[in-house]
Amino acid sequence: MAVSVICIAAALAVLVPGARGLDRRADFPPGFLFGAGTSSYQIEGAYLEDNKSLNNWDVYTHTQSGRIMDGRNGDVADDHYHRYADDVEIMHNLGVNSYRFSISWARILPRGRLGEVNSAGIAFYNRLIDALLQKGIQPFVTLNHFDLPHELDTRYGGWLGGGIREEFEYYSNVCFKAFGDRVRFWTTFNEPNMNTKLQFMLGVYPPNRCSPPFGDCSGGDSHREPYTAVHNVLLSHAAAVRNYKTNYQAKQGGSIGIVIAMKWYEPLTNSTEDVRAARRAQSFEVEWILDPIFFGDYPREMREILSSNLPNFTSEEKNLLLLNKVDFIGLNHYTTIYAKDCIYSPCELSTYESNALVYATSGNPQIGKPTALGGYYVVPEGMEPAVMYVNHRYKDATIYITENGYSQHGSTNMADLMNDVERVNYLQGYLTYLSSAIRKGANVGGYFVWSLVDNFEWSFGYTIKFGLYHVDFTTQERTARMSAKWYRGFLTGSSQLTDDEAQEPLRRADS
Numbered sequence: 001m002a003v004s005v006i007c008i009a010a011a012l013a014v015l016v017p018g019a020r021g022l023d024r025r026a027d028f029p030p031g032f033l034f035g036a037g038t039s040s041y042q043i044e045g046a047y048l049e050d051n052k053s054l055n056n057w058d059v060y061t062h063t064q065s066g067r068i069m070d071g072r073n074g075d076v077a078d079d080h081y082h083r084y085a086d087d088v089e090i091m092h093n094l095g096v097n098s099y100r101f102s103i104s105w106a107r108i109l110p111r112g113r114l115g116e117v118n119s120a121g122i123a124f125y126n127r128l129i130d131a132l133l134q135k136g137i138q139p140f141v142t143l144n145h146f147d148l149p150h151e152l153d154t155r156y157g158g159w160l161g162g163g164i165r166e167e168f169e170y171y172s173n174v175c176f177k178a179f180g181d182r183v184r185f186w187t188t189f190n191e192p193n194m195n196t197k198l199q200f201m202l203g204v205y206p207p208n209r210c211s212p213p214f215g216d217c218s219g220g221d222s223h224r225e226p227y228t229a230v231h232n233v234l235l236s237h238a239a240a241v242r243n244y245k246t247n248y249q250a251k252q253g254g255s256i257g258i259v260i261a262m263k264w265y266e267p268l269t270n271s272t273e274d275v276r277a278a279r280r281a282q283s284f285e286v287e288w289i290l291d292p293i294f295f296g297d298y299p300r301e302m303r304e305i306l307s308s309n310l311p312n313f314t315s316e317e318k319n320l321l322l323l324n325k326v327d328f329i330g331l332n333h334y335t336t337i338y339a340k341d342c343i344y345s346p347c348e349l350s351t352y353e354s355n356a357l358v359y360a361t362s363g364n365p366q367i368g369k370p371t372a373l374g375g376y377y378v379v380p381e382g383m384e385p386a387v388m389y390v391n392h393r394y395k396d397a398t399i400y401i402t403e404n405g406y407s408q409h410g411s412t413n414m415a416d417l418m419n420d421v422e423r424v425n426y427l428q429g430y431l432t433y434l435s436s437a438i439r440k441g442a443n444v445g446g447y448f449v450w451s452l453v454d455n456f457e458w459s460f461g462y463t464i465k466f467g468l469y470h471v472d473f474t475t476q477e478r479t480a481r482m483s484a485k486w487y488r489g490f491l492t493g494s495s496q497l498t499d500d501e502a503q504e505p506l507r508r509a510d511s
């Protein structure tokens with residue numbers, strides 16, 4: 001398999017630079033969604049405005065700023081709360097037909113289900129949704145992208161406490177009721193697999209819980225808590241899907257899914273052990289979340305390795321899951337990495353894949369060019385097997401690539417930050433292999449670049465740039481990068497932005 005990647009890589013090297021591989025929207029099926037994504041905490045700002053309450057990330061960035069690379073927070077971020085209309089204009093110029101964003105739970109229900117619905121929060125998302133639809137842009141809405149009201153976080157221990165399930169069901173119901181007449185695409189959770197591992201295994205996201213050898217947190221159990229948290233997420237998800245399907249879907253005509261993080265794992269060597277390790281890593285990444293949703297239980301490998309640390313579903317819970325399948329699966333795919341077996345050979349067992357008894361490595365030579373985000377390499381050809389794998393295993397569901405994007409170091413000089421040739425090559429390469437998967441029969445409905453604009457990149461603060469648009473965080477000016485112009489050319493079929501347009505910073509919301 002490792003060999004096949006290398007052959008495809010060689011083919012791609014011929015395809016991508018010089019850009020004559022795939023470069024037209026028309027190479028994708030009719031009705032395909034093409035968009036860009038963001039999430040509420042990463043861009044909205046207005047962190048205490050119009051009755052919004054504090055969420056877990058507000059509290060974390062204020063009380064533990066030392067854990068954020070530049071010590072900063074999302075208090076203002078991209079000020080999207082006030083500049084959303086200009087941001088919709090940017091999307092319109094870009095030519096996207098969909099926009100993926102998330103709703104801030106603390107803006108809608110500042111005190112959870114025991115408090116009032118915040119009408120100002122509802123009004124904000126109504127304005128955003130209406131502005132999008134006026135421009136022919138479909139809202140693709142995530143209900144939960146890492147942030148939850150601080151009060152619920154303390155009351156339930158976040159996703160560790162079973163009580164959070166009722167809270168999520170209540171919150172999602174408020175959203176379906178308020179926005180579902182106009183929203184055709186709902187997702188319950190963004191990347192519960194990655195989020196819970198960062199929260200409860202590695203302890204690097206709030207509430208920073210972990211245990212040795214993963215880390216030295218003040219509390220936590222890395223061997224148990226990630227699985228408890230995901231169990232609660234899955235049951236929250238299923239309850240929300242049941243409610244949507246029973247009470248809303250027929251009259252609103254939308255669809256509902258879930259988004260997972262998905263790397264592609266290639267075996268480090270052709271040994272049976274490494275081949276099995278790659279398969280096992282995938283199972284602990286993808287099947288952990290999707291098998292319960294499609295088949296009613298966790299995968300066998302996980303049960304064998306984790307035994308009683310992995311919770312059990314009651315038969316009632318299995319039915320809840322099985323009777324309320326998703327309409328689609330969102331995949332956030334950025335990279336491919338080599339998997340090395342740790343059952344038959346010694347490894348450091350304190351990293352992201354350790355629970356699967358796998359060590360992930362970039363290999364030597366490296367599997368692809370590194371990006372600003374550690375552990376993320378440019379391996380466009382990994383898109384195809386990733387999509388084919390999910391398509392094959394979960395046959396009924398349409399797949400959306402809900403995130404795919406390239407990160408630059410903020411310290412890069414301005415000219416290179418703007419002339420982001422690497423991002424153009426990255427996007428074009430990944431789209432080439434996505435289209436190849438579609439030609440081979442994969443059922444894919446859309447693709448979203450991460451991200452529309454530079455934003456608050458969690459533990460990295462503002463030090464890492466993912467945007468098609470550069471954002472000056474002092475003036476809030478958004479400026480199209482070369483990649484934005486390339487995407488527009490790809491989407492509209494017309495030439496790229498004119499030189500004048502490209503040079504002129506986009507109108508500021510406050511001017």
Ligand code: BGC
Nearest residue numbers: 039190191194261332450457
């Ligand atoms: C998350 C985004 C994040 C991106 C880049 C994904 O894991 O959903 O919120 O900004 O990756 O790190």
